Amino acid sequence: MLKYIARRLVIAIPELIVISFLVFMIMEAAPGDFLDQYKLDPSMSKETLEAMKKELGLDQHPLVRYFKWLSGAIRGNFGYSFYYRRPVSKLIWERVAATLSLSLTSLAGSWILGIALGTFSALKKYSLTDKILTVFAFSFIAVPSFFLGLLLLYLAARTGWFPIGGMISIDHNTMTAWQKFKDLLWHMTLPATALTLGSMASLMRYMRGSLLDVLNEDYVTFARAKGMPERIVVFKHAMRNAINPMITFLGFSISGILGGSLFIENIFAWPGMGRLIYQALIQKDLYLVITSGLISAVLLVIGNLVADILLALVDPRVRLT
């Protein structure tokens, strides 16, 4: 097993290099660069723009810049952000906690609720509850999460129950630990709800479908026929098989935990990676974009690996070699 993991990780290295190079080339191929935003400013002289170009290294050949960045990245230096004039790694690190707290909460929420309600829905197939849950799921699948976010924001503005945006109050630093926790929770409620509802709904539908497929299999009918208690049929045998496709899905979810909540973070002024990357893309803040692309790729590799390991654990047919 350990050998398998090590091999997968070694193979990932050239993959990641290729991905970072592709991101770099796409950024280069897109028209314009970071300095464009200053070019229509009448107070900015040609000399100043030239000086900035040189200072940021934008006068060098793209390949030279890429390999400089790559050689730095291998040594753990991911370059400087043009915009913030600070190391990219510091900027990203500052936001990781915010993003993780939000995305892990909603990831846990949507998986627990999605699987529970999906299972319930499958077992109560075509009942009134199932129908209500189906309508509920399709509505949230149909409504984009950013729209749901805006709706919740209006709810907050109308009622005053929740803050309009942000992760903490201005007085956060003067609070006790318990108050700090409550403050954070109060701010997180709406964005986490917006994120959870959307993905929970689709997970619920997947789970329902998957479990229903399995429940129609011959071995389930056989188990039932030989008088096995329904609880054991469903939760020990059927569930174990129904969960397989979900695990692959979980692998993808992991890759999205750092950048997946882009719109929601923007709407709720949540200080996470999504917002940082979004701004960097718009500003053409090159090294910040490549590094975040690289991080997403790393998470995708890890997510897939985790999914494969989990699959091997639940499904005896899968052997990792």
Added chain:
Amino acid sequence: MKRFLLVAVLLAAVAIFAAEKYVWFDEKTPYLGSDAAGKYGGRIVVATLSGPRTMNYTVAKETSSTDVIALFMGYGGTLVELDNYARLHPAIAKRCEVELTDEGKMIVTFWLREGIRWSDGHPFTADDFVFTVNDVYCNPNIPSSTQDVIKDSQGRLPRAEKIDDYTVRVIYEEPFRLAVRYIGGLYIWPKHIAEQWVKDGTFREKWTVEAINNKELVGLGPFIPVEYVPDQYIRAVRNPYYWKKDAKGNQLPYLDEFVFKILPDLNAIKLAFENGEIDIYGVTAQFYPEIKAKAKKKNWVVGTGGPTYGTTFITFNWNHDDPVKRSWFRNEYFRKAVAYAMDKEAMIDTLLAGLGVAQWGPVSVLSPFYNDDALRKYPYDLDYARMMLQLGGFSWDKDGNLIDAQGNKVEFILSTNAGNTVREGMCNIIRDELAKLGIKVTFVPLDFNLLVNKMLNTTDWEAVVIGLTGSDEPQGGRNVWAQKGTLHFWNFHPDAAPGKQIKPEIYEAPDWELEIDRIFAENVKVLDQKKVYEMFSRFQELVSEHLPLIYTVQQLYLYAHKADLNIIEPTAFGGMLWTLPWIYWKK
């Protein structure tokens, strides 16, 4: 009012610059805020769309950074300062004299107030100012856009000299009209801290946003930023050594804290204001009627403060590769027809919710150099537009399409930056009106970067609707109006085109362009305000007559704030915070 009169009289005195020496202001001229009477305490929370990038003013390019820097370097932390109508007032300098020497040099002498301290308690002296001018802003190793502003007409930088601990002079090689305003308005750096950075070459790497939480920032302004939570808020506290005092001799500022709350979305900012989470709000036209309607119930003050400074216009590429298109765009009657066909009323009503004014010329209405009489105006009239086209040698074919003298159908592509709904709306209105004249306009919104690159580096564009930031001082537009200006995009000079894309054999500069070029080169050497006014009047006349840029409409400055906050006369220039050190809560 008395104060304004005094400044006006002093400025007018420049006109009679008979003496070699002139007192710009003296000890009797009051500083801004000296007549304030408020009370201490409280905090004000203001929204900003994004967090600061840096706290180092020589690096800062965008308002999200400079607005925060102003808290500890501006608002009276400079030698002179401007009020909400861009009128000059003394600040740290209590007296200012300008002298023209026999060799043609100009010497500006500032007498500094004594006993002023930096926010860390260190005494402020002439050394700090001399260091700021010579070693920071005039240092070739520390490039900053400030350098471009303080250069004279030949591109030479000034030099500062210390006379004694509280007197400094700044020497220019030739008269420079804007010297007092720009040199006096420089953000001052603490020599006892920053000198080391200049010596070891790390100046531009210092005072990143991390300096806020490390409590490294030192300034002469009213507030010192002390806490920054990325993408959340920046909190600044009262500078214990701020030098300004109110009418009763109480030290300013009145507020304990100033907070910028970072809200990246205009909808969220509006909701936060309605929710009471922020105290002042720069309203957008779209939301203004709604905010105004709620004002009484919610106890807000909501109002308008005259047109803003920016400009939005349509312009054509005079150097297009196609000689046919080039000839239309260079045809003045063609441009006049477009000007007559522009339905500005419709733009104001539909795009700005009625909260705008028509714009006719390149100088802002708020500028002291604005001259309405000098402007030629083109009220919406399609008959006039048709007449102009006929005068320009155009006619119509049997299907009603406009054709030029050679029989070519007139059609072109109009672009703007995608996502700017007001500009997109303008393009649609222009397209519809020109269609009535038989001109086929294809509207293609483009990504901002792509559009800017096309306009500045290629000849591959036909017409664009775009905007430029403006200012009360027309000289700020030199890069746009000078013949070899880097933003003279409609008719780049072959030597100055950023992409070297203009072929010298097709380039033409009409006489009036050369005259505008001369006005921009000469006016900064003229100290006589009246003469400068005349020069800029001529500039406005030339632009509105020949229409290199055809101006559209300008939104009004809109504001809203909680009624118990004593915000004084907001304008587009000063915003709501120009009196920040003496803003207070009434209850």
